[in-house]
Amino acid sequence: MAVKDYIRQRFFPHMWCPGCGHGTILNALLRAVETLGLKKQDIVMVSGIGCSARISGYVDFHSMHTLHGRALAFATGVKMSKPELNVIVPMGDGDALAIGGNHFIHAARRNIEMTAIVMNNRIYGMTGGQFSPLSAHGSMGTTAPYGNIDHDFDVVELATAAGATFVARTTTYHVHELSDFIAQAISHKGFSVLEVLSQCPTHYGRRNRVGGAVDILKTYKNNTVRIGSDKKQENPDLIERGVFVKKELSEYCREYDRLIAREHREAE
Amino acid sequence: MEKTRFLFSGSGGQGVITAAILMAEAAVRFESLNAVQTQSYGAAARGGATRSDVIIWDKPIYFPKVTQANVLVCLTQEAFNKYQETIRPGGLLIADSGLVKNTEKIDARRMQLPMYAAVMDTIKKPVVFNLCMLGAVISATEIVSVDSVKRLIAERFAPEFHKTNEQAVDLGAALVQEFYSTGRN
Amino acid sequence: MNKTPETTETSENIKFMQGNDVCAQGALYAGVEFFAGYPITPSTEIAEQMAMQLPKHGGKFMQMEDEISSLCAIIGASLTGHKVMTATSGPGFSLMQEALGYAVMAEIPCVIVNVMRGGPSTGLPTHVGQGDVNQARYGVHGDHAIIALTASNHQDIFRMTVEAFNFAETYRTPVILLLDEMTGHLREKVVLPEPGAIPLVKRLRTAVSNGVDYHPYLPREDGRLPMSDFGEHHRYNVTGLYHDMWGFPSEDPKIVYGLIRHLFDKIENNIHQIARFRKYYLKDADILLISYGAAARSALHLVENRRRRGEKLGLLELQTLWPFPGEIIREACRNVKFTIVVEMNMGQVLEQVRLSVDTPEKIFLANRIDGELITPTDIRNIKRVIQGKGI
Numbered sequence: 006m007a008v009k010d011y012i013r014q015r016f017f018p019h020m021w022c023p024g025c026g027h028g029t030i031l032n033a034l035l036r037a038v039e040t041l042g043l044k045k046q047d048i049v050m051v052s053g054i055g056c057s058a059r060i061s062g063y064v065d066f067h068s069m070h071t072l073h074g075r076a077l078a079f080a081t082g083v084k085m086s087k088p089e090l091n092v093i094v095p096m097g098d099g100d101a102l103a104i105g106g107n108h109f110i111h112a113a114r115r116n117i118e119m120t121a122i123v124m125n126n127r128i129y130g131m132t133g134g135q136f137s138p139l140s141a142h143g144s145m146g147t148t149a150p151y152g153n154i155d156h157d158f159d160v161v162e163l164a165t166a167a168g169a170t171f172v173a174r175t176t177t178y179h180v181h182e183l184s185d186f187i188a189q190a191i192s193h194k195g196f197s198v199l200e201v202l203s204q205c206p207t208h209y210g211r212r213n214r215v216g217g218a219v220d221i222l223k224t225y226k227n228n229t230v231r232i233g234s235d236k237k238q239e240n241p242d243l244i245e246r247g248v249f250v251k252k253e254l255s256e257y258c259r260e261y262d263r264l265i266a267r268e269h270r271e272a273e
Numbered sequence: 274m275e276k277t278r279f280l281f282s283g284s285g286g287q288g289v290i291t292a293a294i295l296m297a298e299a300a301v302r303f304e305s306l307n308a309v310q311t312q313s314y315g316a317a318a319r320g321g322a323t324r325s326d327v328i329i330w331d332k333p334i335y336f337p338k339v340t341q342a343n344v345l346v347c348l349t350q351e352a353f354n355k356y357q358e359t360i361r362p363g364g365l366l367i368a369d370s371g372l373v374k375n376t377e378k379i380d381a382r383r384m385q386l387p388m389y390a391a392v393m394d395t396i397k398k399p400v401v402f403n404l405c406m407l408g409a410v411i412s413a414t415e416i417v418s419v420d421s422v423k424r425l426i427a428e429r430f431a432p433e434f435h436k437t438n439e440q441a442v443d444l445g446a447a448l449v450q451e452f453y454s455t456g457r458n
Numbered sequence: 459m460n461k462t463p464e465t466t467e468t469s470e471n472i473k474f475m476q477g478n479d480v481c482a483q484g485a486l487y488a489g490v491e492f493f494a495g496y497p498i499t500p501s502t503e504i505a506e507q508m509a510m511q512l513p514k515h516g517g518k519f520m521q522m523e524d525e526i527s528s529l530c531a532i533i534g535a536s537l538t539g540h541k542v543m544t545a546t547s548g549p550g551f552s553l554m555q556e557a558l559g560y561a562v563m564a565e566i567p568c569v570i571v572n573v574m575r576g577g578p579s580t581g582l583p584t585h586v587g588q589g590d591v592n593q594a595r596y597g598v599h600g601d602h603a604i605i606a607l608t609a610s611n612h613q614d615i616f617r618m619t620v621e622a623f624n625f626a627e628t629y630r631t632p633v634i635l636l637l638d639e640m641t642g643h644l645r646e647k648v649v650l651p652e653p654g655a656i657p658l659v660k661r662l663r664t665a666v667s668n669g670v671d672y673h674p675y676l677p678r679e680d681g682r683l684p685m686s687d688f689g690e691h692h693r694y695n696v697t698g699l700y701h702d703m704w705g706f707p708s709e710d711p712k713i714v715y716g717l718i719r720h721l722f723d724k725i726e727n728n729i730h731q732i733a734r735f736r737k738y739y740l741k742d743a744d745i746l747l748i749s750y751g752a753a754a755r756s757a758l759h760l761v762e763n764r765r766r767r768g769e770k771l772g773l774l775e776l777q778t779l780w781p782f783p784g785e786i787i788r789e790a791c792r793n794v795k796f797t798i799v800v801e802m803n804m805g806q807v808l809e810q811v812r813l814s815v816d817t818p819e820k821i822f823l824a825n826r827i828d829g830e831l832i833t834p835t836d837i838r839n840i841k842r843v844i845q846g847k848g849i
Contacts, residue, residue: 018743046690049688062697065693067691067693069697070707071530072698075526075530076528081527081534082492082536082542083534085518085531086491086534086542090689107527108523111522130652199824261518264513269514298645302472304475306646307643312643314500314643334646335762336756337831
């Protein structure tokens with residue numbers, strides 16, 4: 006199947022700004038799905054609210070566009086009630102780590118087989134450029150006009166601590182790696198988190214004077230390294246990319262199926 | 274039959290509510306009667322004055338709370354002090370004679386039975402104090418039979434406790450017979 | 459308590475249990491397959507029963523991280539084709555309002571039980587209240603219509619729980635079951651109906667075949683909207699935004715207007731199919747009581763009591779609170795000297811009754827708002843004051 010067979014062509018062109026990284030993530034996602042050979046009707050995409058959430062409208066899967074921050078909670082119900090489905094949850098900064106932070110850590114703790122793609126653009130784009138829990142200390146936003154005094158979350162560390170059994174990070178510059186990581190995350194038998202640094206030239210770029218899309222992509226190229234690279238020793242400010250966690254742990258839906266089977270055996 | 278309103282009281286952890294439920298459930302399931310049971314809830318699972326209301330009748334029961342009890346059961350002094358006013362004039366008080374004192378003033382038949390002491394003497398397990406009380410209550414009121422209660426208890430609790438449980442119910446019933454035969458406690 | 463035609467008493471099906479457990483039994487009878495919830499007094503027994511029973515029936519129970527995610531999860535599970543339920547109380551019900559609005563907008567069948575306690579805020583966790591009647595109707599932001607049911611005794615709790623599932627499927631809507639602490643924790647007799655005795659409404663699934671355009675939000679002539687399970691061949695979009703017949707967001711004023719009318723009309727226009735109530739001695743009553751839930755037990759107690767003394771009291775017990783059965787109330791109030799609404803709040807149903815009748819000055823309130831069950835004496839005292847007699 007060609008990549009275009011996975012999209013709802015009538016909704017294109019998409020609504021994202023020129024230069025936005027989210028389209029790159031959509032592209033990589035479709036390639037990953039194609040590589041894995043998944044059937045469209047076996048995939049459910051559940052999204053929340055924000056620029057990132059609009060991705061669910063463009064894919065020709067079962068799609069749910071839900072409430073801000075609650076995507077993982079809706080997705081949990083979908084997955085638990087029909088575990089054979091592949092459930093993918095694209096999320097923005099707020100969805101994943103502000104209003105939806107609690108659902109995020111609990112989905113990770115349960116180890117329910119879903120893929121959370123955190124599209125980290127370090128800002129709230131749809132509402133016009135307010136700082137997010139992923140905005141760095143000192144960065145600018147419309148609600149941080151004098152510089153952000155909050156500290157930001159490290160998505161990888163948080164997901165790891167919460168018990169996610171697959172945790173990875175990459176950027177929209179590293180497109181092949183991105184597609185590969187998405188495929189790995191979807192294939193993982195457990196809760197998988199993939200953080201993708203995604204540029205928002207319109208709001209983050211402009212307000213923080215870091216230039217346009219190309220300039221931000223260059224920072225992804227120059228300021229990130231693969232895990233274990235010597236460069237990180239020399240320059241601790243570099244951001245690591247790669248698969249940080251990949252481990253086996255009993256998966257929630259399978260665990261419940263075993264519980265049902267056990268109860269049935271005892272009842273007989 | 275007359276509508277009979279029971280108020281069971283004691284302290285949390287004594288099993289007062291369990292006993293009330295067992296009596297009401299036996300009435301419904303094995304005596305073809307209607308019964309309602311409610312209880313006062315607090316945040317604490319143990320201690321404090323606890324209360325359970327039961328109404329048994331052969332007609333439908335709508336208002337489920339007991340405002341005036343035909344039968345007041347008290348297993349602690351605190352419970353007696355708190356609920357003594359609720360007893361209907363001419364009603365029946367069933368209290369533990371060792372744990373509840375100074376009941377003379379109430380206008381009711383007073384049946385003070387050494388339930389706790391008897392349980393500790395013969396069965397030596399304080400956990401069945403409530404079943405001894407239940408045995409006494411059903412024996413004194415003759416609405417629910419001892420057999421019905423035993424049937425329910427056998428169904429509800431693990432077989433290894435079966436003998437002890439029945440022993441406790443019988444002990445309560447025996448205390449009532451003894452009370453009648455001596456005419457006083 | 460009240461025998462209904464579907465119940466034949468045998469020693470096996472006579473049970474003595476709490477109202478919350480009866481609700482769980484009713485849900486299992488209705489075919490619930492997925493329950494997600496978060497413990498909260500006084501509703502927790504429903505979750506506990508579901509945790510115990512669902513795996514034995516091949517269903518699934520989840521304890522979520524909060525009430526928000528509980529409702530979200532059952533909405534997700536409903537879309538895969540399952541009958542779903544959650545149960546909560548005041549504070550949890552407040553947290554559910556956002557997702558409840560989503561279920562209204564996206565037309566997701568689901569049942570939400572609210573075992574009411576004293577409010578506002580954490581209020582009185584272990585005491586009875588009926589203060590969430592208006593929240594059930596108006597808690598969701600934006601215009602919408604909703605179905606809310608209630609019951610006063612265990613036989614009816616069973617029945618109304620099944621009805622809640624039936625209405626949810628028939629009208630593709632969330633249905634709220636407003637129980638209260640008193641009936642939820644009360645133990646009394648219930649006769650569990652035989653399988654098949656109460657009709658069940660199955661999920662209506664589309665007959666549109668694979669490859670043919672399926673419209674998840676296009677009502678049939680009878681107003682019902684056939685669904686397609688996630689995982690089946692029809693792929694469509696579900697959203698809380700105004701949407702077209704495919705489920706895709708739209709801001710077209712015609713589509714917006716059409717959808718809000720549809721959401722209202724599918725419920726308000728079927729008020730006679732949805733209205734459930736019990737009439738006691740209405741034919742010759744000259745004083746009418748209107749009540750619901752636990753308060754109706756005290757009202758009925760008083761009515762039976764006064765009837766034995768020759769007083770012509772009647773009771774209209776409401777089991778459908780929303781959509782509000784105004785016409786039925788208006789009819790019942792027409793020929794009585796006066797009406798007393800008996801409830802445990804500041805007059806939430808009273809207000810609706812006054813709006814429904816020709817002579818609102820003849821509608822009075824007997825209420826109790828202190829966490830205690832209103833007593834027959836409380837109601838009698840109000841009646842005597844209205845009649846100009848001393849208490």
